[in-house]
Amino acid sequence: MKVCFFDIDGTLIVSGGAGQKAFARVFREQFGVDEISQAVSFAGRSDRAITLDLLAAHDVEPSDENWRRFHDAYIAVLPESLAANEGTVLPGVEALIATFAAADGVEVGLLTGNVIRGAEAKLTHYNLWHHFAFGGFGDTHTSRDEIARAAVVAAGEHLGISPNGDSRLAVIGDTVHDITCARAIGAYAVAVPTGLTSIDELRAAEPDLAVETLEDAKTLIDWITA
Template identity: 50%
Template sequence: MHICFLDIDGTLLLTGGAGQSAFADTLSADFGIPEIDANVGFAGRSDKAIAMDLFRSHGLEPSEQNWRRFREGYLSRLEKALVAKQGSVLPGVPRLLQALADRGDVAIGLLTGNIREGARRKLSHYELWHWFPFGGFGDEHMERCDIAAAAMADAQRHLNGRSAAATANGATNRQILVIGDTPHDIHCGRSIGARCVAVPTGNSPAPVLRDAQPDVLVETLENFEPILAILDR
Protein backbone atom coordinates (compact mmCIF):
# COMPACT_ATOMS: atom_id res chain seq x y z
CA MET A 1 0.00 0.00 0.00
CA HIS A 2 1.27 3.45 -0.88
CA ILE A 3 0.59 6.54 1.18
CA CYS A 4 0.23 9.88 -0.57
CA PHE A 5 0.22 13.03 1.55
CA LEU A 6 -0.87 16.34 0.08
CA ASP A 7 -0.39 19.88 1.29
CA ILE A 8 -3.40 22.22 1.10
CA ASP A 9 -2.61 25.90 0.39
CA GLY A 10 -0.88 26.42 -2.94
CA THR A 11 -1.07 22.68 -3.72
CA LEU A 12 -4.75 21.66 -3.65
CA LEU A 13 -6.26 25.12 -3.65
CA LEU A 14 -5.77 28.85 -3.42
CA THR A 15 -8.09 30.54 -0.94
CA GLY A 16 -7.44 34.01 -2.36
CA GLY A 17 -5.87 34.95 0.97
CA ALA A 18 -8.84 33.87 3.10
CA GLY A 19 -6.59 32.26 5.73
CA GLN A 20 -4.36 35.31 6.07
CA SER A 21 -7.41 37.56 6.13
CA ALA A 22 -8.94 35.55 9.01
CA PHE A 23 -5.54 35.68 10.77
CA ALA A 24 -5.32 39.47 10.37
CA ASP A 25 -8.94 40.10 11.38
CA THR A 26 -8.51 37.99 14.52
CA LEU A 27 -5.32 39.76 15.59
CA SER A 28 -6.98 43.10 14.95
CA ALA A 29 -10.37 42.45 16.60
CA ASP A 30 -9.31 40.14 19.46
CA PHE A 31 -5.74 41.28 20.21
CA GLY A 32 -5.72 44.96 19.18
CA ILE A 33 -3.07 44.60 16.49
CA PRO A 34 -4.24 46.77 13.56
CA GLU A 35 -1.69 45.56 11.04
CA ILE A 36 0.28 42.31 11.13
CA ASP A 37 4.06 42.17 10.73
CA ALA A 38 4.70 41.48 7.04
CA ASN A 39 8.07 39.89 7.89
CA VAL A 40 6.38 36.84 9.42
CA GLY A 41 6.21 34.16 6.71
CA PHE A 42 3.03 32.14 6.16
CA ALA A 43 3.85 29.74 3.30
CA GLY A 44 4.59 26.15 4.23
CA ARG A 45 4.50 26.82 7.98
CA SER A 46 2.19 25.59 10.72
CA ASP A 47 -0.65 27.85 11.83
CA LYS A 48 0.62 27.62 15.39
CA ALA A 49 4.17 28.62 14.42
CA ILE A 50 2.86 31.60 12.43
CA ALA A 51 0.58 32.74 15.26
CA MET A 52 3.35 32.39 17.89
CA ASP A 53 5.73 34.43 15.70
CA LEU A 54 3.08 37.11 15.27
CA PHE A 55 2.47 37.20 19.04
CA ARG A 56 6.20 37.70 19.68
CA SER A 57 6.57 40.25 16.92
CA HIS A 58 3.72 42.34 18.36
CA GLY A 59 4.74 42.09 22.01
CA LEU A 60 2.15 39.48 23.04
CA GLU A 61 3.00 36.44 25.09
CA PRO A 62 3.38 33.33 22.88
CA SER A 63 1.36 31.30 25.39
CA GLU A 64 -0.99 28.33 24.99
CA GLN A 65 -3.75 30.56 26.34
CA ASN A 66 -3.24 33.16 23.61
CA TRP A 67 -2.98 30.39 21.02
CA ARG A 68 -6.34 28.89 22.09
CA ARG A 69 -7.97 32.32 22.05
CA PHE A 70 -6.48 33.04 18.62
CA ARG A 71 -7.58 29.64 17.25
CA GLU A 72 -11.17 30.25 18.29
CA GLY A 73 -11.23 33.73 16.71
CA TYR A 74 -9.59 32.49 13.52
CA LEU A 75 -12.09 29.66 13.03
CA SER A 76 -15.03 31.97 13.72
CA ARG A 77 -13.91 34.19 10.80
CA LEU A 78 -12.57 31.64 8.33
CA GLU A 79 -15.80 30.62 6.62
CA LYS A 80 -16.84 34.20 5.93
CA ALA A 81 -13.35 34.91 4.56
CA LEU A 82 -13.52 31.84 2.27
CA VAL A 83 -16.77 33.13 0.77
CA ALA A 84 -15.50 36.73 0.45
CA LYS A 85 -12.12 35.92 -1.12
CA GLN A 86 -13.35 33.53 -3.80
CA GLY A 87 -10.31 31.32 -4.27
CA SER A 88 -10.24 28.17 -6.36
CA VAL A 89 -9.24 24.53 -6.58
CA LEU A 90 -5.94 24.31 -8.49
CA PRO A 91 -5.84 22.76 -11.98
CA GLY A 92 -5.75 18.98 -12.16
CA VAL A 93 -6.50 18.39 -8.46
CA PRO A 94 -9.83 16.50 -8.77
CA ARG A 95 -8.44 14.35 -11.59
CA LEU A 96 -5.24 13.55 -9.67
CA LEU A 97 -7.19 12.54 -6.56
CA GLN A 98 -9.50 10.37 -8.65
CA ALA A 99 -6.53 8.76 -10.45
CA LEU A 100 -4.82 7.98 -7.12
CA ALA A 101 -8.04 6.53 -5.71
CA ASP A 102 -8.72 4.49 -8.87
CA ARG A 103 -5.41 2.62 -8.45
CA GLY A 104 -6.76 0.98 -5.31
CA ASP A 105 -3.29 0.80 -3.75
CA VAL A 106 -2.93 4.39 -2.54
CA ALA A 107 -4.16 5.79 0.77
CA ILE A 108 -4.60 9.57 0.46
CA GLY A 109 -4.01 11.90 3.40
CA LEU A 110 -3.09 15.46 4.34
CA LEU A 111 0.21 16.91 5.50
CA THR A 112 -0.55 20.52 6.28
CA GLY A 113 0.31 23.37 8.60
CA ASN A 114 -3.40 24.18 8.86
CA ILE A 115 -5.12 23.35 12.11
CA ARG A 116 -7.40 20.34 11.58
CA GLU A 117 -10.67 22.28 11.80
CA GLY A 118 -9.28 25.01 9.51
CA ALA A 119 -8.28 22.32 6.98
CA ARG A 120 -11.74 20.78 7.22
CA ARG A 121 -13.44 24.13 6.57
CA LYS A 122 -11.18 25.10 3.67
CA LEU A 123 -11.49 21.71 1.97
CA SER A 124 -15.22 21.40 2.69
CA HIS A 125 -15.74 24.82 1.12
CA TYR A 126 -14.16 23.48 -2.09
CA GLU A 127 -15.80 20.02 -1.78
CA LEU A 128 -12.52 18.17 -1.31
CA TRP A 129 -12.65 17.13 2.36
CA HIS A 130 -14.10 13.66 1.69
CA TRP A 131 -10.87 12.58 -0.05
CA PHE A 132 -8.77 12.76 3.12
CA PRO A 133 -9.56 10.26 5.92
CA PHE A 134 -6.29 10.92 7.80
CA GLY A 135 -3.42 13.37 8.07
CA GLY A 136 -1.09 15.58 10.07
CA PHE A 137 -2.14 19.10 11.06
CA GLY A 138 -0.77 22.27 12.62
CA ASP A 139 -2.77 22.28 15.88
CA GLU A 140 -0.05 21.06 18.20
CA HIS A 141 3.21 21.20 16.30
CA MET A 142 5.35 24.16 15.36
CA GLU A 143 7.73 22.26 13.08
CA ARG A 144 6.56 20.73 9.84
CA CYS A 145 8.74 17.63 10.37
CA ASP A 146 6.79 16.94 13.58
CA ILE A 147 3.55 17.28 11.61
CA ALA A 148 4.93 14.78 9.08
CA ALA A 149 5.66 12.27 11.87
CA ALA A 150 2.12 12.76 13.23
CA ALA A 151 0.70 12.30 9.71
CA MET A 152 2.56 8.98 9.38
CA ALA A 153 1.23 7.79 12.74
CA ASP A 154 -2.31 8.69 11.69
CA ALA A 155 -1.87 6.94 8.33
CA GLN A 156 -0.77 3.79 10.13
CA ARG A 157 -3.80 3.93 12.41
CA HIS A 158 -6.01 4.36 9.36
CA LEU A 159 -4.41 1.47 7.42
CA ASN A 160 -4.47 -0.95 10.34
CA GLY A 161 -8.22 -0.56 10.45
CA ARG A 162 -8.46 -1.91 6.91
CA SER A 163 -8.50 -5.45 5.54
CA ALA A 164 -5.75 -7.93 6.46
CA ALA A 165 -4.60 -8.03 2.82
CA ALA A 166 -4.19 -4.28 2.70
CA THR A 167 -2.28 -4.31 5.99
CA ALA A 168 0.04 -7.13 4.95
CA ASN A 169 0.68 -5.46 1.64
CA GLY A 170 1.27 -2.19 3.47
CA ALA A 171 3.93 -3.74 5.66
CA THR A 172 6.03 -5.01 2.76
CA ASN A 173 5.37 -2.58 -0.02
CA ARG A 174 4.82 0.77 1.56
CA GLN A 175 5.90 3.80 -0.35
CA ILE A 176 5.32 7.31 0.80
CA LEU A 177 4.80 10.33 -1.40
CA VAL A 178 4.54 13.97 -0.33
CA ILE A 179 3.14 16.58 -2.71
CA GLY A 180 3.58 20.26 -1.87
CA ASP A 181 4.31 23.77 -3.11
CA THR A 182 7.19 24.93 -0.88
CA PRO A 183 10.71 23.74 0.08
CA HIS A 184 9.25 23.11 3.57
CA ASP A 185 7.06 20.36 2.09
CA ILE A 186 10.07 18.67 0.50
CA HIS A 187 12.17 19.01 3.66
CA CYS A 188 9.47 17.47 5.89
CA GLY A 189 8.79 14.76 3.29
CA ARG A 190 12.45 13.72 3.51
CA SER A 191 12.17 13.52 7.29
CA ILE A 192 9.72 10.61 6.94
CA GLY A 193 11.64 8.99 4.07
CA ALA A 194 9.13 10.07 1.44
CA ARG A 195 9.60 10.76 -2.22
CA CYS A 196 8.66 14.34 -2.92
CA VAL A 197 6.72 16.06 -5.68
CA ALA A 198 6.92 19.85 -5.96
CA VAL A 199 4.43 22.03 -7.77
CA PRO A 200 5.00 25.81 -8.21
CA THR A 201 1.32 26.78 -7.91
CA GLY A 202 1.72 28.50 -4.54
CA ASN A 203 4.29 31.01 -3.33
CA SER A 204 7.51 29.28 -4.39
CA PRO A 205 8.59 29.59 -8.02
CA ALA A 206 9.99 26.56 -9.86
CA PRO A 207 13.72 27.48 -9.49
CA VAL A 208 13.33 27.76 -5.70
CA LEU A 209 11.64 24.37 -5.59
CA ARG A 210 14.26 22.84 -7.87
CA ASP A 211 16.97 23.94 -5.42
CA ALA A 212 15.22 21.88 -2.73
CA GLN A 213 15.71 18.80 -4.97
CA PRO A 214 12.31 17.16 -5.22
CA ASP A 215 12.09 13.79 -6.98
CA VAL A 216 9.71 15.33 -9.49
CA LEU A 217 8.69 18.89 -10.27
CA VAL A 218 5.52 19.40 -12.32
CA GLU A 219 4.26 22.80 -13.49
CA THR A 220 0.72 22.00 -12.34
CA LEU A 221 -1.01 18.87 -11.00
CA GLU A 222 -2.68 18.53 -14.42
CA ASN A 223 0.54 16.75 -15.36
CA PHE A 224 0.04 13.81 -13.01
CA GLU A 225 1.54 10.98 -15.05
CA PRO A 226 5.06 11.60 -13.58
CA ILE A 227 3.47 11.50 -10.11
CA LEU A 228 1.82 8.13 -10.73
CA ALA A 229 5.06 6.90 -12.31
CA ILE A 230 6.96 7.52 -9.03
CA LEU A 231 4.63 5.11 -7.25
CA ASP A 232 5.64 2.33 -9.63
CA ARG A 233 9.34 3.09 -9.63
Protein backbone atom coordinates in the same frame (compact mmCIF):
# COMPACT_ATOMS: atom_id res chain seq x y z
CA MET B 1 1.20 1.00 2.34
CA LYS B 2 1.05 3.48 -0.54
CA VAL B 3 0.11 6.95 0.61
CA CYS B 4 0.21 10.29 -1.14
CA PHE B 5 0.10 13.22 1.30
CA PHE B 6 -1.12 16.56 -0.04
CA ASP B 7 -0.37 20.02 1.25
CA ILE B 8 -3.41 22.34 1.04
CA ASP B 9 -2.71 26.02 0.36
CA GLY B 10 -0.97 26.55 -2.97
CA THR B 11 -1.13 22.82 -3.74
CA LEU B 12 -4.78 21.73 -3.64
CA ILE B 13 -6.36 25.19 -3.56
CA VAL B 14 -5.74 28.90 -3.59
CA SER B 15 -8.19 30.77 -1.38
CA GLY B 16 -7.66 34.37 -2.44
CA GLY B 17 -5.82 35.05 0.80
CA ALA B 18 -8.77 33.98 2.95
CA GLY B 19 -6.59 32.37 5.60
CA GLN B 20 -4.21 35.31 6.02
CA LYS B 21 -7.11 37.76 6.07
CA ALA B 22 -8.77 35.68 8.80
CA PHE B 23 -5.48 35.75 10.74
CA ALA B 24 -5.33 39.54 10.40
CA ARG B 25 -8.95 39.94 11.53
CA VAL B 26 -8.42 37.81 14.62
CA PHE B 27 -5.26 39.68 15.61
CA ARG B 28 -7.12 42.96 15.20
CA GLU B 29 -10.23 41.91 17.12
CA GLN B 30 -8.61 39.75 19.81
CA PHE B 31 -5.22 41.36 20.37
CA GLY B 32 -5.60 44.95 19.14
CA VAL B 33 -3.04 44.55 16.33
CA ASP B 34 -4.04 46.89 13.49
CA GLU B 35 -1.70 45.30 10.93
CA ILE B 36 0.11 41.98 11.37
CA SER B 37 3.87 41.92 10.79
CA GLN B 38 4.98 41.14 7.25
CA ALA B 39 8.24 39.81 8.69
CA VAL B 40 6.50 36.60 9.81
CA SER B 41 6.35 34.07 6.96
CA PHE B 42 3.17 32.06 6.34
CA ALA B 43 4.26 29.85 3.43
CA GLY B 44 4.74 26.19 4.29
CA ARG B 45 4.54 26.73 8.06
CA SER B 46 2.14 25.52 10.72
CA ASP B 47 -0.69 27.72 11.94
CA ARG B 48 0.62 27.27 15.48
CA ALA B 49 4.14 28.41 14.55
CA ILE B 50 2.82 31.42 12.61
CA THR B 51 0.54 32.44 15.48
CA LEU B 52 3.21 32.17 18.16
CA ASP B 53 5.64 34.19 16.02
CA LEU B 54 3.01 36.86 15.37
CA LEU B 55 2.13 37.07 19.05
CA ALA B 56 5.81 37.55 19.94
CA ALA B 57 6.31 40.08 17.12
CA HIS B 58 3.48 42.20 18.53
CA ASP B 59 4.55 41.93 22.18
CA VAL B 60 1.70 39.60 23.11
CA GLU B 61 2.64 36.63 25.28
CA PRO B 62 2.93 33.52 23.04
CA SER B 63 1.20 31.40 25.66
CA ASP B 64 -1.01 28.34 25.32
CA GLU B 65 -3.93 30.47 26.49
CA ASN B 66 -3.39 33.03 23.72
CA TRP B 67 -2.91 30.25 21.18
CA ARG B 68 -6.30 28.79 22.15
CA ARG B 69 -7.84 32.26 22.06
CA PHE B 70 -6.51 32.75 18.54
CA HIS B 71 -7.53 29.26 17.39
CA ASP B 72 -11.13 29.49 18.48
CA ALA B 73 -11.61 32.97 17.00
CA TYR B 74 -9.89 31.94 13.74
CA ILE B 75 -12.12 28.90 13.27
CA ALA B 76 -15.15 31.12 13.85
CA VAL B 77 -14.24 33.70 11.18
CA LEU B 78 -12.56 31.50 8.55
CA PRO B 79 -15.76 30.34 6.76
CA GLU B 80 -16.85 33.96 6.31
CA SER B 81 -13.40 34.86 4.96
CA LEU B 82 -13.51 31.93 2.51
CA ALA B 83 -16.91 33.04 1.24
CA ALA B 84 -15.74 36.65 0.82
CA ASN B 85 -12.58 35.88 -1.17
CA GLU B 86 -12.45 34.32 -4.60
CA GLY B 87 -10.37 31.15 -4.80
CA THR B 88 -10.24 27.91 -6.74
CA VAL B 89 -9.20 24.27 -6.80
CA LEU B 90 -5.89 24.15 -8.65
CA PRO B 91 -5.47 22.49 -12.08
CA GLY B 92 -5.14 18.72 -12.08
CA VAL B 93 -6.06 18.24 -8.43
CA GLU B 94 -9.43 16.56 -8.81
CA ALA B 95 -8.24 14.29 -11.64
CA LEU B 96 -5.15 13.25 -9.67
CA ILE B 97 -7.19 12.41 -6.57
CA ALA B 98 -9.63 10.42 -8.73
CA THR B 99 -6.72 8.51 -10.29
CA PHE B 100 -5.40 7.53 -6.86
CA ALA B 101 -8.89 6.59 -5.66
CA ALA B 102 -9.23 4.19 -8.60
CA ALA B 103 -5.78 2.67 -8.07
CA ASP B 104 -5.36 -0.52 -6.08
CA GLY B 105 -3.93 -0.01 -2.60
CA VAL B 106 -3.34 3.75 -2.83
CA GLU B 107 -4.56 6.12 -0.11
CA VAL B 108 -4.53 9.90 0.03
CA GLY B 109 -4.01 12.00 3.13
CA LEU B 110 -3.15 15.52 4.17
CA LEU B 111 0.14 16.93 5.41
CA THR B 112 -0.51 20.57 6.17
CA GLY B 113 0.31 23.40 8.51
CA ASN B 114 -3.39 24.16 8.82
CA VAL B 115 -5.10 23.28 12.08
CA ILE B 116 -7.48 20.41 11.47
CA ARG B 117 -10.65 22.50 11.73
CA GLY B 118 -9.12 25.10 9.42
CA ALA B 119 -8.23 22.39 6.91
CA GLU B 120 -11.79 21.07 7.16
CA ALA B 121 -13.27 24.55 6.60
CA LYS B 122 -11.09 25.25 3.56
CA LEU B 123 -11.52 21.89 1.88
CA THR B 124 -15.24 21.70 2.65
CA HIS B 125 -15.63 25.10 1.00
CA TYR B 126 -13.99 23.69 -2.15
CA ASN B 127 -15.73 20.27 -1.90
CA LEU B 128 -12.52 18.31 -1.33
CA TRP B 129 -12.63 17.41 2.39
CA HIS B 130 -14.46 14.11 1.86
CA HIS B 131 -11.46 12.68 -0.03
CA PHE B 132 -9.17 12.73 3.02
CA ALA B 133 -9.68 10.43 6.00
CA PHE B 134 -6.41 11.15 7.83
CA GLY B 135 -3.45 13.48 7.95
CA GLY B 136 -1.01 15.58 9.92
CA PHE B 137 -2.04 19.08 10.98
CA GLY B 138 -0.71 22.24 12.60
CA ASP B 139 -2.63 22.20 15.90
CA THR B 140 0.17 20.91 18.12
CA HIS B 141 3.48 21.02 16.26
CA THR B 142 5.43 24.05 15.07
CA SER B 143 7.77 21.94 12.91
CA ARG B 144 6.65 20.59 9.53
CA ASP B 145 8.92 17.57 10.09
CA GLU B 146 6.96 16.69 13.23
CA ILE B 147 3.68 17.19 11.38
CA ALA B 148 4.96 14.79 8.70
CA ARG B 149 5.78 12.15 11.30
CA ALA B 150 2.34 12.57 12.83
CA ALA B 151 0.78 12.16 9.37
CA VAL B 152 2.54 8.82 8.89
CA VAL B 153 1.30 7.60 12.28
CA ALA B 154 -2.23 8.73 11.40
CA ALA B 155 -2.04 6.86 8.09
CA GLY B 156 -0.91 3.71 9.85
CA GLU B 157 -3.72 3.96 12.39
CA HIS B 158 -6.31 4.54 9.67
CA LEU B 159 -5.08 1.63 7.57
CA GLY B 160 -4.53 -0.63 10.57
CA ILE B 161 -0.89 -1.34 9.80
CA SER B 162 2.48 -0.26 11.14
CA PRO B 163 3.77 2.96 9.54
CA ASN B 164 7.28 1.55 9.89
CA GLY B 165 6.61 -1.37 7.55
CA ASP B 166 6.94 -1.65 3.80
CA SER B 167 5.69 1.79 2.80
CA ARG B 168 5.70 3.90 -0.32
CA LEU B 169 5.06 7.50 0.63
CA ALA B 170 4.87 10.69 -1.40
CA VAL B 171 4.45 14.30 -0.31
CA ILE B 172 3.10 16.88 -2.76
CA GLY B 173 3.59 20.53 -1.92
CA ASP B 174 4.37 24.00 -3.19
CA THR B 175 7.12 25.09 -0.79
CA VAL B 176 10.63 24.04 0.19
CA HIS B 177 9.18 23.02 3.59
CA ASP B 178 7.15 20.32 1.85
CA ILE B 179 10.31 18.89 0.32
CA THR B 180 12.26 18.91 3.58
CA CYS B 181 9.44 17.31 5.56
CA ALA B 182 9.17 14.59 2.91
CA ARG B 183 12.83 13.82 3.56
CA ALA B 184 12.09 13.55 7.29
CA ILE B 185 9.76 10.59 6.66
CA GLY B 186 11.64 9.00 3.78
CA ALA B 187 8.99 10.03 1.26
CA TYR B 188 9.13 10.85 -2.44
CA ALA B 189 9.04 14.65 -2.69
CA VAL B 190 6.91 16.25 -5.41
CA ALA B 191 7.13 20.01 -5.90
CA VAL B 192 4.61 22.15 -7.77
CA PRO B 193 5.00 25.96 -8.14
CA THR B 194 1.30 26.77 -7.88
CA GLY B 195 1.79 28.71 -4.65
CA LEU B 196 4.27 31.52 -3.98
CA THR B 197 7.54 29.63 -4.54
CA SER B 198 9.08 29.58 -8.01
CA ILE B 199 9.95 26.39 -9.84
CA ASP B 200 13.64 27.36 -9.72
CA GLU B 201 13.56 27.72 -5.92
CA LEU B 202 11.81 24.38 -5.61
CA ARG B 203 14.26 22.62 -7.92
CA ALA B 204 17.16 24.04 -5.90
CA ALA B 205 15.82 22.06 -2.92
CA GLU B 206 16.19 18.87 -5.01
CA PRO B 207 12.74 17.27 -5.00
CA ASP B 208 12.38 13.88 -6.63
CA LEU B 209 9.94 15.41 -9.11
CA ALA B 210 9.06 18.99 -10.03
CA VAL B 211 6.02 19.68 -12.20
CA GLU B 212 4.52 22.96 -13.39
CA THR B 213 0.99 21.89 -12.35
CA LEU B 214 -0.57 18.69 -11.07
CA GLU B 215 -1.90 18.15 -14.57
CA ASP B 216 1.69 17.02 -15.34
CA ALA B 217 1.91 14.37 -12.63
CA LYS B 218 2.20 11.24 -14.81
CA THR B 219 5.61 10.39 -13.32
CA LEU B 220 4.16 10.56 -9.82
CA ILE B 221 1.18 8.42 -10.80
CA ASP B 222 3.49 5.80 -12.36
CA TRP B 223 5.67 5.76 -9.24
CA ILE B 224 2.94 5.59 -6.61
CA THR B 225 0.82 3.04 -8.46
CA ALA B 226 3.68 0.76 -9.57
